Amino acid sequence: MIRIAILGSTGSIGTSALAVVDAHPDRLRVVALGAGNNAALLAEQVRKYCPEVVALASGDGVDTLRGLCDPPRTVASGAEGLLAVATCPSVDVVLCASSGTAALEAVLAAIACGKTIALANKEVLVMAGGLVMDAARAHGVAILPVDSEHNAIHQCLHQRSGADVRRLILTASGGPFRGRSRASLAGVTAADALKHPTWQMGQKITIDSATLMNKGLEVIEAHWLFGMPASRIDVVVHPQSIVHSMVELRDGSVIAQMGITDMRLPIQYAFSYPERWDAPVPFLDLTRMGTLEFHEPAWDDFPCLRLAYRALEAENSLPIVLNAANEVAVDAFLRGELGFTAIPDLIAATMNAHTGGVADTLDAVRRIDGWARDRARAGVRELQSIP
Amino acid sequence: MIRIAILGSTGSIGTSALAVVDAHPDRLRVVALGAGNNAALLAEQVRKYCPEVVALASGDGVDTLRGLCDPPRTVASGAEGLLAVATCPSVDVVLCASSGTAALEAVLAAIACGKTIALANKEVLVMAGGLVMDAARAHGVAILPVDSEHNAIHQCLHQRSGADVRRLILTASGGPFRGRSRASLAGVTAADALKHPTWQMGQKITIDSATLMNKGLEVIEAHWLFGMPASRIDVVVHPQSIVHSMVELRDGSVIAQMGITDMRLPIQYAFSYPERWDAPVPFLDLTRMGTLEFHEPAWDDFPCLRLAYRALEAENSLPIVLNAANEVAVDAFLRGELGFTAIPDLIAATMNAHTGGVADTLDAVRRIDGWARDRARAGVRELQSIP
Numbered sequence: 163m164i165r166i167a168i169l170g171s172t173g174s175i176g177t178s179a180l181a182v183v184d185a186h187p188d189r190l191r192v193v194a195l196g197a198g199n200n201a202a203l204l205a206e207q208v209r210k211y212c213p214e215v216v217a218l219a220s221g222d223g224v225d226t227l228r229g230l231c232d233p234p235r236t237v238a239s240g241a242e243g244l245l246a247v248a249t250c251p252s253v254d255v256v257l258c259a260s261s262g263t264a265a266l267e268a269v270l271a272a273i274a275c276g277k278t279i280a281l282a283n284k285e286v287l288v289m290a291g292g293l294v295m296d297a298a299r300a301h302g303v304a305i306l307p308v309d310s311e312h313n314a315i316h317q318c319l320h321q322r323s324g325a326d327v328r329r330l331i332l333t334a335s336g337g338p339f340r341g342r343s344r345a346s347l348a349g350v351t352a353a354d355a356l357k358h359p360t361w362q363m364g365q366k367i368t369i370d371s372a373t374l375m376n377k378g379l380e381v382i383e384a385h386w387l388f389g390m391p392a393s394r395i396d397v398v399v400h401p402q403s404i405v406h407s408m409v410e411l412r413d414g415s416v417i418a419q420m421g422i423t424d425m426r427l428p429i430q431y432a433f434s435y436p437e438r439w440d441a442p443v444p445f446l447d448l449t450r451m452g453t454l455e456f457h458e459p460a461w462d463d464f465p466c467l468r469l470a471y472r473a474l475e476a477e478n479s480l481p482i483v484l485n486a487a488n489e490v491a492v493d494a495f496l497r498g499e500l501g502f503t504a505i506p507d508l509i510a511a512t513m514n515a516h517t518g519g520v521a522d523t524l525d526a527v528r529r530i531d532g533w534a535r536d537r538a539r540a541g542v543r544e545l546q547s548i549p
Numbered sequence: 550m551i552r553i554a555i556l557g558s559t560g561s562i563g564t565s566a567l568a569v570v571d572a573h574p575d576r577l578r579v580v581a582l583g584a585g586n587n588a589a590l591l592a593e594q595v596r597k598y599c600p601e602v603v604a605l606a607s608g609d610g611v612d613t614l615r616g617l618c619d620p621p622r623t624v625a626s627g628a629e630g631l632l633a634v635a636t637c638p639s640v641d642v643v644l645c646a647s648s649g650t651a652a653l654e655a656v657l658a659a660i661a662c663g664k665t666i667a668l669a670n671k672e673v674l675v676m677a678g679g680l681v682m683d684a685a686r687a688h689g690v691a692i693l694p695v696d697s698e699h700n701a702i703h704q705c706l707h708q709r710s711g712a713d714v715r716r717l718i719l720t721a722s723g724g725p726f727r728g729r730s731r732a733s734l735a736g737v738t739a740a741d742a743l744k745h746p747t748w749q750m751g752q753k754i755t756i757d758s759a760t761l762m763n764k765g766l767e768v769i770e771a772h773w774l775f776g777m778p779a780s781r782i783d784v785v786v787h788p789q790s791i792v793h794s795m796v797e798l799r800d801g802s803v804i805a806q807m808g809i810t811d812m813r814l815p816i817q818y819a820f821s822y823p824e825r826w827d828a829p830v831p832f833l834d835l836t837r838m839g840t841l842e843f844h845e846p847a848w849d850d851f852p853c854l855r856l857a858y859r860a861l862e863a864e865n866s867l868p869i870v871l872n873a874a875n876e877v878a879v880d881a882f883l884r885g886e887l888g889f890t891a892i893p894d895l896i897a898a899t900m901n902a903h904t905g906g907v908a909d910t911l912d913a914v915r916r917i918d919g920w921a922r923d924r925a926r927a928g929v930r931e932l933q934s935i936p
Contacts, residue, residue: 320708
């Protein structure tokens with residue numbers, strides 16, 4: 163029996179993870195659940211899975227939860243709550259599916275406790291890839307990627323020697339605005355950007371997918387997960403999202419992983435690894451998929467991708483700034499305070515204002531992250547003041 | 550230094566193998582070469598590679614060779630010649646690239662000597678898969694497939710447990726007549742059938758590709774190489790020949806191997822395995838490949854594929870009959886003595902005339918093979934006598 167903790171159990175990935183647990187009640191047991199503010203759904207999950215530990219973002223949420231269900235032994239809130247879920251002694255695998263940067267400390271704590279990490283949160287590696295991977299190595303902990311692209315690469319590599327790998331090739335759907343020019347994107351709304359063609363996901367990641375920043379963050383994530391320099395990580399646009407990603411080997415062979423677009427597959431892969439189990443999803447029928455296309459990304463129309471490469475190649479703390487400014491920019495865009503094409507402009511301006519520095523401690527990461535958020539928020543206000 | 554013997558050195562695969570040797574003079578050395586009747590080309594190869602052993606099909610060929618070059622220490626002809634090449638003591642890897650059934654005894658002899666087998670000859674496994682795989686297991690010998698489809702599957706499996714595999718999916722280009730009805734194919738000529746859209750190959754295999762028998766033989770070969778029943782081996786038509794084949798895992802993930810259509814890649818893979826080396830071929834650029842399509846095979850228009858499944862499912866010596874009748878039929882078609890659509894008819898009639906029997910010795914294989922050839926030749930004469 164594999165005992166699971168989920169950080170972000172009420173989100174899109176979290177509920178898919180619970181569906182995987184439902185499909186394998188003889189193999190998986192939910193032991194700890196952490197959520198943000200959705201006390202009602204967490205209460206349902208508590209009734210169904212009877213976890214030992216639960217957490218919510220706020221004390222108010224905890225009060226609401228107590229009114230809705232018979233609470234577990236341990237109920238906590240805030241950063242302390244996330245830590246309690248991530249370090250719960252009986253847990254084997256921690257699925258980190260809470261979005262944003264809040265989960266970083268919890269992941270580091272889980273690693274220190276020797277938990278296997280199933281990682282669905284991009285920001286953890288984008289902000290602190292060096293810290294996290296060093297800690298994982300030091301504690302002999304596996305970081306199993308749940309993002310479909312990195313999960314695909316993990317499957318393609320399948321313990322192959324790094325010396326045999328020439329290039330990682332991340333596929334990108336291209337998002338809802340594929341084929342459109344930058345000029346034509348100035349007036350698009352959040353509602354337009356939230357219509358993703360192939361994947362059903364949370365709001366933040368769906369906007370990141372529309373700007374291609376999602377792929378940029380994935381390039382940085384791939385660098386840390388697989389120890390590859392930016393020059394050996396490529397992006398190819400593949401609108402059908404059937405090929406989840408590829409690995410080019412030194413002899414020219416390309417190994418690809420394909421599947422239907424359902425997050426239960428990579429989540430189950432991470433829970434079951436190194437085993438494989440039957441999955442609660444339909445099999446892929448390539449003969450009914452139409453044709454598969456592959457294109458170069460439109461670098462100039464979607465500048466976020468190039469910004470991410472620039473941040474990664476800088477080999478300092480610039481990815482923290484990229485990520486923080488992007489979170490602020492997407493948030494402002496979703497609230498209608500920032501235009502779509504102003505997102506990369508705001509990020510670039512924030513990156514340009516950064517004076518460098520190495521982020522080799524969690525405190526340093528937090529300080530640069532905080533600075534970049536403040537700077538980006540100031541940037542939003544400046545842009546709003548322009549008539 | 551890996552020492553190589555090549556059975557069929559003057560053919561399409563053989564010359565590609567020598568190009569691989571040319572690309573890796575520090576890693577590969579040619580020690581023994583066997584050819585059919587092309588003494589002139591073999592003489593060139595002798596001058597260039599200075600092998601210890603060479604063989605030709607006939608004594609006349611040997612005489613011609615002696616007139617064209619300074620011959621190696623050992624020069625032999627006929628079945629004895631093939632055996633001398635296959636069992637040459639200093640050889641590590643025997644590439645079996647001679648077409649047809651003549652190489653079977655040589656492969657068994659090479660296995661008995663503990664040589665690694667790089668197998669490009671389909672008939673060896675179609676006729677005697679049980680004998681060959683049993684011998685390989687008994688002698689701890691690896692059989693590395695050079696056929697691009699089986700080579701792709703070998704790469705996709707990459708030491709994965711058989712319990713994790715749901716299905717092998719062989720891709721087929723569909724050949725030059727893809728999309729045409731059986732009725733429209735009655736009058737096609739050998740010249741039409743020899744125009745393969747994606748691969749440059751020998752005549753026999755190109756005709757087999759046009760009838761889809763090539764894929765049928767590959768299904769039988771995959772059964773033996775990977776220990777999969779017919780029910781777990783599928784064929785999908787993929788006209789672009791970029792995806793060389795795929796493995797579907799039990800959780801629904803599909804692992805595919807892609808590459809350019811150049812036989813040097815799978816040959817080098819077999820020579821270098823378990824290592825990988827840089828290859829003397831261009832890298833695949835998926836963004837310049839147009840679109841990739843996948844279709845169900847046209848079972849009724851190309852009956853040879855179903856005949857091969859029927860032979861494999863019979864679990865007796867029927868694949869020997871299928872293969873022998875196909876060789877006779879293709880030979881007759883190439884000489885203009887048999888129509889294209891009569892190829893499957895002749896094979897089916899020969900299979901129907903077979904009374905069964907287990908082929909558990911080389912002699913039994915030869916007897917059934919001989920019977921089937923005689924029966925098929927008689928069938929060609931009968932069809933020719935019909936006005």
